[in-house]
Amino acid sequence: MNATLKIFLSMSFSGALLILVLLFGKRFLKDKISRQWQYYIWIIVILRLLIPFEPSINFMGKYYQAIVNSFSEQQISSRQPENISDSAVYFDQSEKKTDDRLEHSLPLDSPIQKITLFLIKKIQVIWLIIAAALLIRKITIYQSFMRYINAGLTPVSDMKILDQFFITAKKVGIKKPIELCVNPLVSSPLLVGFFHPCIVLPSTNVSQKDFSYIILHELIHYKRKDLLYKWLTQVTICLHWFNPAVHFMSREITRACEFSCDEAVVEKIGYVNAKDYGETLLDAMAAVGKYKESFGAVALNKNKRLLKERLGAIVNFKKKSRAIRALTGVLTLCIIFGASFVGVYAADITDSSSGKLPKTKISSSQYVDVDFSGILINGEGPVGVSLVRTSESKVRFEYQNMDHPENCSVNTNVIDDIMQITIKNTAPNGLSVSFGKEPKNIICIYIPNAVYKTFDIVLDQIILHTQDFNAPVYVTSNQAGFSLIDQEISRGVYNIDIISGPLYIEADTILKDITATVKNGPIDLYFNKEPKNLYLDTTDCGPGYVNRPEDWSAIYCVGNKTPRLILSNYGPINIEVKRSDDKNCDFDLNDEDWDDDWDDEDWDDDWDDEDWDDDWDDEDWDDDWDDEDWDDDWDDEDWDDDWDDEDWDDDWDDEDWDDDWDDDEEDYTVYGIICNGKSYYYQGKLVNVFLDHKPDSSFYKLGVNPKGTISIKINRNRDGEITGVSYMTEKEVKELLDDKFW
Amino acid sequence: MQQISDSELEIMKIIWENPQEVTLFPYIMEELAARGKPCQKNTLIVLLSRLMNKEFLKAKRIGRRNEYTALVSETEYQTTQTKNFLDKVYEGNVKELVSNLISGDLLTDEEYKELKKLLEKGKEE
Numbered sequence: 001m002n003a004t005l006k007i008f009l010s011m012s013f014s015g016a017l018l019i020l021v022l023l024f025g026k027r028f029l030k031d032k033i034s035r036q037w038q039y040y041i042w043i044i045v046i047l048r049l050l051i052p053f054e055p056s057i058n059f060m061g062k063y064y065q066a067i068v069n070s071f072s073e074q075q076i077s078s079r080q081p082e083n084i085s086d087s088a089v090y091f092d093q094s095e096k097k098t099d100d101r102l103e104h105s106l107p108l109d110s111p112i113q114k115i116t117l118f119l120i121k122k123i124q125v126i127w128l129i130i131a132a133a134l135l136i137r138k139i140t141i142y143q144s145f146m147r148y149i150n151a152g153l154t155p156v157s158d159m160k161i162l163d164q165f166f167i168t169a170k171k172v173g174i175k176k177p178i179e180l181c182v183n184p185l186v187s188s189p190l191l192v193g194f195f196h197p198c199i200v201l202p203s204t205n206v207s208q209k210d211f212s213y214i215i216l217h218e219l220i221h222y223k224r225k226d227l228l229y230k231w232l233t234q235v236t237i238c239l240h241w242f243n244p245a246v247h248f249m250s251r252e253i254t255r256a257c258e259f260s261c262d263e264a265v266v267e268k269i270g271y272v273n274a275k276d277y278g279e280t281l282l283d284a285m286a287a288v289g290k291y292k293e294s295f296g297a298v299a300l301n302k303n304k305r306l307l308k309e310r311l312g313a314i315v316n317f318k319k320k321s322r323a324i325r326a327l328t329g330v331l332t333l334c335i336i337f338g339a340s341f342v343g344v345y346a347a348d349i350t351d352s353s354s355g356k357l358p359k360t361k362i363s364s365s366q367y368v369d370v371d372f373s374g375i376l377i378n379g380e381g382p383v384g385v386s387l388v389r390t391s392e393s394k395v396r397f398e399y400q401n402m403d404h405p406e407n408c409s410v411n412t413n414v415i416d417d418i419m420q421i422t423i424k425n426t427a428p429n430g431l432s433v434s435f436g437k438e439p440k441n442i443i444c445i446y447i448p449n450a451v452y453k454t455f456d457i458v459l460d461q462i463i464l465h466t467q468d469f470n471a472p473v474y475v476t477s478n479q480a481g482f483s484l485i486d487q488e489i490s491r492g493v494y495n496i497d498i499i500s501g502p503l504y505i506e507a508d509t510i511l512k513d514i515t516a517t518v519k520n521g522p523i524d525l526y527f528n529k530e531p532k533n534l535y536l537d538t539t540d541c542g543p544g545y546v547n548r549p550e551d552w553s554a555i556y557c558v559g560n561k562t563p564r565l566i567l568s569n570y571g572p573i574n575i576e577v578k579r580s581d582d583k584n585c586d587f588d589l590n591d592e593d594w595d596d597d598w599d600d601e602d603w604d605d606d607w608d609d610e611d612w613d614d615d616w617d618d619e620d621w622d623d624d625w626d627d628e629d630w631d632d633d634w635d636d637e638d639w640d641d642d643w644d645d646e647d648w649d650d651d652w653d654d655e656d657w658d659d660d661w662d663d664d665e666e667d668y669t670v671y672g673i674i675c676n677g678k679s680y681y682y683q684g685k686l687v688n689v690f691l692d693h694k695p696d697s698s699f700y701k702l703g704v705n706p707k708g709t710i711s712i713k714i715n716r717n718r719d720g721e722i723t724g725v726s727y728m729t730e731k732e733v734k735e736l737l738d739d740k741f742w
Numbered sequence: 743m744q745q746i747s748d749s750e751l752e753i754m755k756i757i758w759e760n761p762q763e764v765t766l767f768p769y770i771m772e773e774l775a776a777r778g779k780p781c782q783k784n785t786l787i788v789l790l791s792r793l794m795n796k797e798f799l800k801a802k803r804i805g806r807r808n809e810y811t812a813l814v815s816e817t818e819y820q821t822t823q824t825k826n827f828l829d830k831v832y833e834g835n836v837k838e839l840v841s842n843l844i845s846g847d848l849l850t851d852e853e854y855k856e857l858k859k860l861l862e863k864g865k866e867e
Contacts, residue, residue, distance in 0.1 A: 155792055157747030159781050166784040177784040177791070 005124045006420075007052050008239075015049035016245035018339055023248060031316060033328050039260035041335060042253050043229070048339045049236050049246065114495075117474060121458070127242070134238040149183055149192060149200060156180045161204055165215055172219045172268065180215075191218045194227060206283070213265065213280040220264045226257055255306060262310055266317045278311045372419035374454035374471070375447065379423035381461030381480060383408065383441055384433035389467045390446035395419065398446070400439035403431050410443060418454065421445065423462065433463050455492065468492055468507075477501055481521075485676075489514070503569070506674060510534070510563055518569035525567065526684075527577040528676055533559030538575070540568030547574045576684040668714070671725045679703075682725065685710045689733050694720040702736075743814065743822045744796040750789055752779065754798060758816040764802070764809040 022041060030038070156162060165180050179198035189201045199218045204211065221227070233250050240246040262281075266274045379385060383402075390396065395412070399405050408425040423443060434440040452471035457464065460478045468484070470491035475482055475498075482496060483504040489512055496503060496516035503518050506526040516523065523541065536556040538548070548556075552575070567573065668675060673682050680687035680703055688708030693700040694716050711728040728736075746754065756773040757765045767786070774781055790810065793799045801808040832838045843849050849857070 155747070155788075157749045157789075159749045159779060159785055159789075162749075162785040162788065163782045166782040169784065170782075175784075177787040179788060 005127065008127075011049055011052055012240050012243045012246070014339075015045055015240070016243055018045045018048055018335070019245040019249045021338070022335070023252065026252070031313075033324055033331070034260075035256065035263040035313065035317075036260040037328050037332070039253070039256040041332065042233075042249060042256065044335055044339050045249060046232055046236050049240055050232075113474075117456075117476075121476070130241055131238045134241055135235065138234050138238065146192065149186065152183045152185045153181045153200065154183070156182055156201075156204055158204070161211075164208075164212065165199075168212055168215050169219050172216065172223055174219055174223055178219070178222065189214045189218055191221045191227065194231075197222055197227075209276065210280045210283060213269070213277050216268060217261055217265050220261050220268070221257075224261070224264070226261070229253070229257070258306065258310060259313055262314050263317055266314060271317060274314050274317055278314045281307060281311065281314070372414050372417055374418040374452050375421065375456070376418050376454070377421045377423065377445075377457045377459070379421075379457075379459040379462040381423075381425055381459070381463075382427050382431055382433070383423065383425035383443060383461075384435060384439075384463040384465065385423060385459070386435060386439075386442055386444045387464070387466040387469070388444060388446050389449045389469065391449055392446060393448055394446075395448065396446040398444040400442040400444055402441055402443075403427070408443070435463075435465055463501075484514075487676075504669070506676065508676075510565065513562075513564045513566075515564075515566045516568070518567075518571065520570050522571045523567055523569045523573045525565075525573075525575045526674060526681070527575075530577055530579055531558060533562055534565065535561040535563070536565045536567070536575070538567050538573060541573040543570070545572035545574070547572075547576070549575065549577050549579075578681065578684075578686060668722075668725075671714070671722065673712070673714075673725060679705050679708075680712075682710060682712050687712055689728060689736065691728065691736065692716075704737075743819070744798075746793065746796060746798060750793055750796075750798070752777070753786070753789055753793065754812065754814075754819070755816075757799070757810060757812050764811050766810070767808060770810075 022045065026038065156165075162180060166177070169178065176197075179193075179196065181198055181200050182202070182204055183200050184202060186200050186202050189199065191197065191199050199215060199222070201214065206214070230253075233253050237246055237250050262277070265277060269277060377385075397410055399408065402408055402425075404427065407427060409423075411420075411422045413420045413422075425441075425443075431441050433442065435442060447469065450470065452469065455469055455471035455473040457473070457475045457477075459476070459480060461480050462477070463480045464475065464477060464482045466473075466482075466484055468486040468489045468491045471493075473492045473494045475494070475496045477497070478499040479501060481502040481504065482498055483506075484494065484496075485504070485506045487508050489505075489507045489510045491512065493512045494514040494516070496514070496518075498516070498518040498521060500520040501518070502521045502524070503516055504524045505514065505516075506524075506528065508528040510527070510531065534556065536552070537554070538546075538556075539554045541554075548554075668680075673680055673687075675681075680690045686705060686708040687703070687710055688705060689711035690703035690705075691701070691712070692714035693702075695718055711733045712725055713728050713732075714722055715724045715726055717723050752774070753770060756770050756777075760769065760773075762769075767790075770786060770790075771781075771783070774786070790799065790801070790808075794801060798812065798814050799810050800813055801810050803809075828834055828836065828839060832842075844854070
């Protein structure tokens with residue numbers, strides 16, 4: 001859901017809370033406190049409903065922030081120091097729960113979810129259209145009413161009446177000349193016109209006293225800018241049309257408007273004359289209901305019931321005692337305080353405070369249910385976002401080399417157990433994003449490796465780079481690319497919707513379903529190992545360059561026909577499979593130390609064995625992971641230590657590792673080079689010798705994989721910028737290797 | 743030409759009779775008071791603005807004061823009003839109007855002679 005709409009909804013909600021409190025309070029205090037107070041207090045509510053001020057910027061800010069922080073809401077300051085490591089911001093999950101039942105990722109029933117998702121995406125538009133339609137309708141009604149009023153309008157030309165009118169105006173403190181007109185079509189006196197105010201009377205043929213009361217009432221409406229107030233209320237209703245409380249509020253304001261105006265009149269004419277004024281009101285009620293004047297104008301009377309109440313109130317008006325006035329002062333402060341305190345995120349506080357969970361230690365080898373069960377990312381770029389699995393128990397944010405960190409804001413929030421991350425970056429002149437060794441303009445989000453119920457990502461102009469997460473993942477991306485790269489895509493089920501931009505998926509093995517639609521853009525799918533089980537549907541792809549392995553048809557089935565990969569796009573598609581016997585991870589497995597460990601437990605066979613793959617695909621295997629006894633098994637073999645061993649963790653979590661991995665991939669991807677671990681692929685072939693060095697020798701990179709079939713080098717210009725890729729001749733390779741190794 | 747109310751006509755008369763080219767606000771106020779019809783400042787402002795809306799007057803703002811100039815001369819106004827009156831009461835018949843004026847003793851002898859002269863002069867031309 002859009003961030004604006006969410007803020008708006010929370011505004012509406014906190015506004016509704018205030019309205020309910022005020023309506024409730026009114027029942028008890030109606031006659032005790034000033035009517036004018038009862039009228040103006042709604043301004044605070046209207047401001048609350050219209051202005052999305054966050055409590056952090058008002059005087060309550062600090063306290064609010066402190067409270068909110070304890071409920072695990074965090075706003076990440078956009079002012080970041082230059083140093084990357086210093087700029088890392090931790091999102092601490094102060095309350096953790098470890099669920100003993102290790103959950104599977106939930107299966108997703110796509111049609112319903114898709115429709116819901118679609119509606120949610122469009123809901124902002126629907127809301128705005130309805131709001132605009134309502135406002136236009138109100139304006140047209142007002143215009144037709146004004147035409148009706150103007151039709152039979154005669155200005156009062158009697159100088160005596162005009163004089164009396166302006167003398168009264170002066171008494172009220174109005175210096176500006178106001179038009180005074182007569183229109184026999186109106187049933188009761190009213191005030192119209194924003195810029196050229198005009199008081200319209202049904203007739204001037206009334207007693208001197210009545211006339212003065214009537215104009216006094218209307219002049220006070222004018223003095224207090226009631227028309228403006230009314231229109232502000234109408235705009236609020238239009239925007240918050242879905243909120244019934246706002247409609248109640250509008251009704252209450254209209255009532256309070258008349259009551260308070262009566263009170264002001266009685267204050268002016270003296271409490272002893274209250275009864276006379278009431279009689280005037282009754283006389284003025286002679287004819288009502290010729291036209292719906294109540295809207296857009298401040299009419300003297302609304303309806304008989306209201307009139308009855310008003311008469312009752314008028315007779316009871318008393319000067320408020322000092323105690324009452326002090327009380328109203330305190331009450332006002334309370335409400336202002338309340339309005340700012342039930343801030344934009346009022347809903348969150350109640351939500352996250354309800355579930356208190358014990359703190360538990362999390363060991364790296366198990367999935368952990370963190371205390372949010374899903375993640376929702378909303379982003380607006382241009383900027384790059386990288387989602388990285390981490391064994392840490394915290395969600396961590398890192399700005400990597402942002403050009404203008406001050407333009408970037410990242411907000412997190414937990415609502416309904418869903419961690420909501422809102423990213424917004426502005427770069428009016430565009431910016432370059434790089435995921436390489438020198439990451440540029442990247443917001444890196446480290447997310448704990450856990451089981452999530454949902455993972456919704458909605459991005460606009462954000463290049464997203466993600467690893468595999470255990471969740472049903474929905475990605476909607478507009479005007480930017482998306483890459484899903486991992487050794488195994490075995491955790492999440494993916495639903496990808498790209499409006500325009502490239503899609504890149506690369507993995508050794510894919511074990512979970514992926515559905516991807518790219519409205520306009522290329523798809524690249526790389527299997528770093530020959531898939532054993534697969535159902536791949538690419539019938540809806542193209543037009544343009546379509547590249548699949550030779551023996552693959554548009555629908556390719558193998559093994560047990562899972563996972564299902566359904567890809568469709570408008571643009572070129574490239575599917576490649578690495579068909580070499582080597583396993584890409586064997587640089588680790590070949591390690592002697594490692595081998596020993598594995599040998600001890602007769603594991604080596606399993607790893608090298610071709611059946612190994614089957615094991616991974618095997619459903620039983622999944623059960624093993626979920627099995628509670630699983631931990632015990634490992635403990636029995638003293639394996640736990642190895643797994644928990646810090647060194648081991650370092651290998652995987654080590655930033656260098658990540659960097660290597662990220663760096664090559666993105667820098668070189670542009671030129672068609674894919675890097676996985678320490679292996680490079682160019683045009684789908686494993687690279688034997690890979691050479692990249694800057695002419696000034698500030699940077700040198702050599703990669704050798706004996707199993708590779710081709711040798712390439714990166715060409716760079718004097719400034720060190722990549723200009724292209726070329727094959728190396730055998731001679732060059734020989735020279736290079738001789739130079740280096742012998 | 744739009745119709746103007748009696749109070750508005752009163753103001754127009756003051757402006758028409760003002761020997762100066764332009765009329766200032768205080769002058770009108772004084773004149774009104776002199777004629778026994780004092781009024782509130784705002785009353786006059788409203789009346790003047792109505793006259794401007796009806797295009798009888800234009801105002802030129804100089805500093806903080808307005809200089810009012812008549813857009814319609816007294817004669818023009820009288821002619822139009824007379825025409826309206828003729829059309830309304832005599833259906834455009836001037837003879838009937840004049841005979842009514844004479845038979846109704848609405849003309850003094852002097853006025854009658856002057857009118858006669860005016861008529862003869864008009865004939866010669």
